[in-house]
Amino acid sequence: MDEIRESLLKTSIATKKERIGKTLSISALLLIAIVVVSIFYFVASKGLATFFVDKINFWDFMTGKTWNPSVNGANGKPETGALPMIVGSFLITVLSAIIATPFAIGTAVFMTEISPKYGAKILQPVTELLVGIPSVVYGFIGLTVVVPFIRNIFGGSGFGILSGTIVLFVMILPTVTSMTVDTLRSVPQYYRESALAIGATRWQAIYKVILRAATPGILTAVVFGMARAFGEALAVQMVVGNAAIMPGNLISPAATLTSVLTMGIGNTVMGSMQNDVLWTLALILLLMSLVFNIIIRLIGKKGELK
Amino acid sequence: MKRSWVITTIIVVALGGWLGYSYNTRAQNGGGTQMTAVGSTALQPLVEAAGEEYAGKHLGVFINVQGGGTGTGLSQVQTGAVTMGDSDLFAEEKEGINAKGLVDHQVAVVGITPIANKDAGIKELTQAQLIQIFTGKITNWKQVGGKDLAITLLNRASGSGTRAVFEKWALKGAESAPAPEQDSSGMVRSIVATTPGAISYVAFSYADKSVQKVAIDHVEPTVANVTTNTWKIWAYEHVYTKGQPKGQVADFLNYLQSEKIQNTVVPQLGYISIHDMHVQRKADGQVINK
Amino acid sequence: MSAKTSNKVATIVLYTIASLVILLLAALLGFILIDGVPHLSWHFLTSPAKAFQAGGGIGVQLFNSFYLLILTMVISLPIALGAGIYLNEYAKQNWFTAVIRTAIEILSSLPSVVVGLFGFLLFVVQFKLGFSVLSGAIALTLFNLPLLTRSVEGSLKSIPDLQREAGAALGLSKWETVGHVILPAAVPSIVTGVVLSAGRVFGEAAALIYTAGQSAPALNFGNWNPFDITSPLNPLRPAETLAVHIWKINSEGIMPDAAAVSAGASAVLVIAVLIFNLLARWLGKVLFKRLTAAR
Numbered sequence: 001m002d003e004i005r006e007s008l009l010k011t012s013i014a015t016k017k018e019r020i021g022k023t024l025s026i027s028a029l030l031l032i033a034i035v036v037v038s039i040f041y042f043v044a045s046k047g048l049a050t051f052f053v054d055k056i057n058f059w060d061f062m063t064g065k066t067w068n069p070s071v072n073g074a075n076g077k078p079e080t081g082a083l084p085m086i087v088g089s090f091l092i093t094v095l096s097a098i099i100a101t102p103f104a105i106g107t108a109v110f111m112t113e114i115s116p117k118y119g120a121k122i123l124q125p126v127t128e129l130l131v132g133i134p135s136v137v138y139g140f141i142g143l144t145v146v147v148p149f150i151r152n153i154f155g156g157s158g159f160g161i162l163s164g165t166i167v168l169f170v171m172i173l174p175t176v177t178s179m180t181v182d183t184l185r186s187v188p189q190y191y192r193e194s195a196l197a198i199g200a201t202r203w204q205a206i207y208k209v210i211l212r213a214a215t216p217g218i219l220t221a222v223v224f225g226m227a228r229a230f231g232e233a234l235a236v237q238m239v240v241g242n243a244a245i246m247p248g249n250l251i252s253p254a255a256t257l258t259s260v261l262t263m264g265i266g267n268t269v270m271g272s273m274q275n276d277v278l279w280t281l282a283l284i285l286l287l288m289s290l291v292f293n294i295i296i297r298l299i300g301k302k303g304e305l306k
Numbered sequence: 307m308k309r310s311w312v313i314t315t316i317i318v319v320a321l322g323g324w325l326g327y328s329y330n331t332r333a334q335n336g337g338g339t340q341m342t343a344v345g346s347t348a349l350q351p352l353v354e355a356a357g358e359e360y361a362g363k364h365l366g367v368f369i370n371v372q373g374g375g376t377g378t379g380l381s382q383v384q385t386g387a388v389t390m391g392d393s394d395l396f397a398e399e400k401e402g403i404n405a406k407g408l409v410d411h412q413v414a415v416v417g418i419t420p421i422a423n424k425d426a427g428i429k430e431l432t433q434a435q436l437i438q439i440f441t442g443k444i445t446n447w448k449q450v451g452g453k454d455l456a457i458t459l460l461n462r463a464s465g466s467g468t469r470a471v472f473e474k475w476a477l478k479g480a481e482s483a484p485a486p487e488q489d490s491s492g493m494v495r496s497i498v499a500t501t502p503g504a505i506s507y508v509a510f511s512y513a514d515k516s517v518q519k520v521a522i523d524h525v526e527p528t529v530a531n532v533t534t535n536t537w538k539i540w541a542y543e544h545v546y547t548k549g550q551p552k553g554q555v556a557d558f559l560n561y562l563q564s565e566k567i568q569n570t571v572v573p574q575l576g577y578i579s580i581h582d583m584h585v586q587r588k589a590d591g592q593v594i595n596k
Numbered sequence: 597m598s599a600k601t602s603n604k605v606a607t608i609v610l611y612t613i614a615s616l617v618i619l620l621l622a623a624l625l626g627f628i629l630i631d632g633v634p635h636l637s638w639h640f641l642t643s644p645a646k647a648f649q650a651g652g653g654i655g656v657q658l659f660n661s662f663y664l665l666i667l668t669m670v671i672s673l674p675i676a677l678g679a680g681i682y683l684n685e686y687a688k689q690n691w692f693t694a695v696i697r698t699a700i701e702i703l704s705s706l707p708s709v710v711v712g713l714f715g716f717l718l719f720v721v722q723f724k725l726g727f728s729v730l731s732g733a734i735a736l737t738l739f740n741l742p743l744l745t746r747s748v749e750g751s752l753k754s755i756p757d758l759q760r761e762a763g764a765a766l767g768l769s770k771w772e773t774v775g776h777v778i779l780p781a782a783v784p785s786i787v788t789g790v791v792l793s794a795g796r797v798f799g800e801a802a803a804l805i806y807t808a809g810q811s812a813p814a815l816n817f818g819n820w821n822p823f824d825i826t827s828p829l830n831p832l833r834p835a836e837t838l839a840v841h842i843w844k845i846n847s848e849g850i851m852p853d854a855a856a857v858s859a860g861a862s863a864v865l866v867i868a869v870l871i872f873n874l875l876a877r878w879l880g881k882v883l884f885k886r887l888t889a890a891r
Contacts, residue, residue: 014769021771022686028678029687029696032741036699039706039738042714070401070464071481106613114610123614126621129869131792133628134799134839136846137862141627143493148500157458157501159486170624173617178792182747182785186754201603217750223701224746231707234802234843238493241486242463253486258707262802263489265709266347266375267465272402274465275377282710289702297698342726347848354811370834372727372809373844374716387721490847492854511850576850 040286046276047283054273056080061280067244067260069274080277082257084246086284089256091161091247092236093229096168100176101222103169105211108180113192113206124181130174139238142167147239154251159241162250167239168229176225183217184210223296230289233258257281339554342370345379345392346467347490348509349543352414353392355571356562367554376400376467383546384408389555391546394467396589405589409550412542413562414577417510418472419527419539420520421495425502427452430521436476439505442483447503459485460497460506471541472507474591476522507539511576529578535585535593542587543577625866632863635856641864645812645841646851654861656812659828660729660835661868664808665797667733667831672740673790679741680748685774704742708803711739716806727834732808739803740793747789751782780887787880794876795869801839809834810844838865 050056056077064081071079107127111119146166151158187210195205211218241253244260261281268275343353350373357369374382376393380403383391394416397405420436422428426447431439438444439457448454461482462469466489473482488494491512498504499516510527513519519527522537531537551559561567568579587593639653646652687693715735725731755778763773779786811834827833836844842861845854 014772018769018771021774022682025678025682025686028675029682031675032679032703032745033696033699035738035741036703039703039711039714042717043710066484068464068481068484103613103617106610107617110610110614114607114614123618125870125873126618126625128788128791128795128873129866130621130624131795131799133624133866133869134801134842134862136801136839136843137628137799137865140846140858140862141624143496144500145627151501157486157504170620174621175792177617178788182750182754182788185785186750188756201599203603203606204599207606220701220746224704224743227701227704231704233707233709237489242488243484243486245484255487258709261707262709263463263487264465265713266373266378267463267467267489268377269400269402270377270381274401282707285707285710286702290698293698293701347844350810350848351850358813368813370727370809370813371811372834373848374806378806382721385721492845492847492849 043279043282043286046279048280050080050273050276050280054276056273056277061277062086065246067255069277078273078277082277082281082284084244085255085257085260085281086288088161088240088247088254089230089258089285089288091250091254092164092168092240092256093226095161095165096172096229097222097226099165099169100173100225104173104176104180104221104225105218107177108184109206109211111177111181112184113202113210119181124178127174127178131178135171135232135235138167138171139235142235142239150251156251157241157253158251159239159253160249160251161240161247161254164236164240164254164256165250167235168232171232171235172225172229175228176221179221179224180214180218183214183221186217187213219296223293226292227289230285230292231258233262237262257285261285339366340368340370341389341555341558342372343379343390343392343545344372344374344382344388345390346376346394346543347373348394348416348467349392349413349545352543352571352575352577353390353545353562355575356567357558359567359571360558360561364554364557367558369558377465380408380546383548386548389547390559393544393546394541395470396542396544397546398589399470407548408546409548411545411547411551411559411563412580413545413559414543414568414572415532415540415580415583416543416577417527417529417532417537417540418468418476418507419510419513420472420476420505420507420522421498421513421517422505422520423498423500423502424518425453426455426457426505426518428520429518430524433476433478433522436520436522437478437480440477440482441480455503458501458504459483460494460501460504461485461487462491462494462507463487463489467541468507468509472539475539476507509576510578529582532578533582533584535587540578542580628859628862628866632859632861632866635860636863640860645857649851651853652851652857654838654841654857654864657836657838657841657861658864658868660808660812661798661837661839661865663828664729664732664736664804664835664837665794667729668736668740668797669790669794671733672737672744672793675737676741676744676748677786679745680752681774681779683745684749684752685770685778700742700745703738704746706739708739708800709806711735712803712806714738715803720807726832727807727809727811728832729808729835730831732804732835732837733831735803735807736797736800739800740797743793743796744789747792748782748786751785751789752778754785755781780884783883783887784880787876787883791873791876794872798837798865798869798872799839801837801843804837804840805843808837808840810836810840812836812841838868 051058061080061082063083065083066079066081068079111123146163147158150163191209191213192205195209236256237259240259242255242259243253244255247254261278264278350371354371357371361367361369379391379393380400382388397403397408435450445457491508494506494508495512498506525531525537527537532540568581572579584596585593586596642655643653644656715731719725719731719734759777760773763777838861842858845858
């Protein structure tokens with residue numbers, strides 16, 4: 001009797017494995033959390049030095065329109081107005097996401113709902129292939145194809161927000177599309193069946209049921225696309241012109257946070273004011289993507305299928 | 307379950323045995339000196355090429371050369387994280403660097419020339435015109451005898467060595483007007499080559515047939531003119547060490563400055579040998595005849 | 597507009613969008629391949645790069661790219677799997693998981709140059725790993741984790757709860773259900789995620805410039821001792837990858853055939869991703885068949 005009793009009371013192997021498994025998986029998650037926190041701390045500690053160590057006025061930094069940290073402006077302080085880059089980054093990201101989203105959703109719907117056969121055979125491999133093309137190559141194509149195209153149509157030098165937007169649109173399209181496809185595929189099959197069963201046309205089923213059910217996932221895909229657009233440096237840097245002046249229109253040279261950051265970081269000395277202000281740009285980048293994230297999450301909650 | 311355990315054990319033991327064996331039989335690099343050079347991307351190919359030749363002659367020495375930019379090179383050599391810091395500028399010219407602790411080794415000279423798009427229709431300018439163009443006072447090539455075409459300025463990234471040299475010697479210290487920027491010579495060349503009316507500046511080695519080199523005040527941008535300081539827009543390429551170099555590092559730096567490297571790799575890469583220079587320039591810009 | 601007309605219009609619109617996208621993507625791929633393929637040769641694929649003479653190849657860079665990719669995946673896949681499993685199977689919907697999810701998404705929007713500098717100051721300088729494959733792999737892991745975790749979580753989520761209930765009904769613990777039922781069923785979709793992130797890793801340049809370095813010392817492919825500096829397997833040697841090489845020759849390259857090398861290297865990169873893609877798909881299918889009852 002005692003043996004049975006003992007074996008019943010003893011923690012079973014399955015329970016032990018369960019515990020080990022749970023510990024393993026949560027430690028992986030915590031590891032990621034630690035990484036995120038340490039990067040945040042790292043960027044913040046360097047970025048905030050601009051205001052605490054170099055004593056640059058926060059508002060001057062955020063609203064100033066002249067960027068030239070190695071030169072002292074009229075007031076005897078370095079010219080560190082980051083507004084042109086903030087506006088540039090914001091415009092490029094939002095514009096490219098606005099263009100890419102309908103294309104991505106359209107393609108994804110085509111791939112999952114209209115023609116799954118061609119979708120899986122042609123579109124999916126191609127989109128996945130495009131994710132792997134290095135941004136340098138995108139930038140190079142932008143430089144040799146997009147920039148002259150814009151120059152011939154709109155005049156000017158061809159460098160500017162419009163060129164950057166087009167390049168980024170093509171860059172984020174595969175990412176957004178393939179993530180949207182994943183989301184649409186995870187919509188349970190019986191949603192489609194029940195919609196069709198009550199007499200909905202295919203479009204009605206797509207529009208009123210499937211897309212609604214997939215809204216949070218699609219929004220995540222868009223956020224990821226925007227995130228990539230936001231953080232992208234090398235390709236944008238090649239076509240945007242990198243002139244840190246307020247963008248008056250879409251075809252005059254402008255600059256983004258990342259392009260200024262990437263160009264300057266190797267040329268400045270760590271710990272100097274010129275270096276710190278670049279880290280502040282990185283910090284702004286982080287905080288702005290945080291804001292984006294929260295906004296999209298709020299929208300996602302509203303659009304969710306009840 | 308059992309079989310997979312056996313297989314796993316065999317794999318682990320085999321892997322461990324292989325690693326242990328490898329560790330024990332690894333090549334015994336006599337002394338195994340490793341030195342790292344970080345910094346200017348313009349200087350990287352020279353140090354890399356010389357480093358390979360040097361390592362070929364001195365077995366066991368390994369020279370690791372990386373880019374990262376002049377600022378990175380100087381800050382890392384200052385903190386002692388790397389052995390050598392490659393720089394396009396005198397350490398004195400770089401803000402945030404304490405030049406006192408660093409020892410300068412000039413390993414090459416680089417000449418810089420203005421380049422323009424071929425459609426602009428000009429081959430030379432006066433220095434006054436060049437300054438007016440870069441400060442935004444002249445905006446059409448017509449005003450300097452070229453075609454009726456708007457001028458598009460293109461700068462190197464602020465903080466870049468080439469830009470600092472150009473502003474100091476070609477623009478007499480004038481600050482360039484706000485303009486598009488690029489951070490690499492290759493990009494600058496290809497943009498100037500394809501954008502009508504564009505003007506910028508690159509090192510001699512990048513100025514190929516796709517762009518128009520611009521002479522200033524009738525002086526052609528040639529190597530001979532640089533060696534006599536007739537063409538004034540040039541700079542040294544520096545390798546900095548923290549304190550006087552010792553042992554293999556000193557030996558390698560001597561090798562870099564030796565006739566052999568200066569007469570082969572240096573001109574092949576489009577630099578100018580330090581031995582060819584008839585003048586010497588100090589950090590404060592003072593020029594003396596050798 | 598009646599439901600039927602709008603259905604027709606919508607179908608036409610969707611077809612148009614899809615064909616436009618196909619056209620765009622095909623043009624892009626065509627541009628890269630037509631530009632690059634004529635420069636390819638066995639010599640180009642196997643010989644080391646030359647700094648300032650014509651006729652250099654990309655052999656070392658190609659190997660480095662693959663080695664770095666494998667090392668990155670070895671580090672990041674277990675972490676992403678663990679995190680994905682926890683997020684989907686164990687985590688409750690509370691503020692803590694919401695914060696972590698947001699953190700992961702923010703990590704993915706970090707400009708890669710920031711990740712690169714973080715890796716440089718922490719791994720290369722602080723931990724003294726030097727410019728090395730290992731530093732590069734860790735930096736790429738940071739950059740890869742968000743996408744991979746997301747896709748693992750998504751793949752697990754798409755497995756119907758029916759399977760979990762079936763597992764529970766058989767008396768399996770949650771972990772056993774995940775290990776024996778859910779994970780095998782999710783393999784094809786996880787493989788897609790891995791392929792996607794592998795593509796990004798393959799094409800990443802900015803994060804590697806400061807970590808894996810931009811020089812590719814010649815390797816001795818007869819020497820497979822991982823402790824030798826000339827051995828291809830040594831994780832502590834500097835390793836310029838293909839994408840970094842393309843970046844470098846486009847920005848500072850002075851070899852006379854820079855444009856050709858860059859075009860050829862881009863084509864190789866695309867073809868490599870394609871092959872990798874097909875292989876991974878095939879592997880996913882085989883795994884799926886072996887691990888589940890599906891035939």
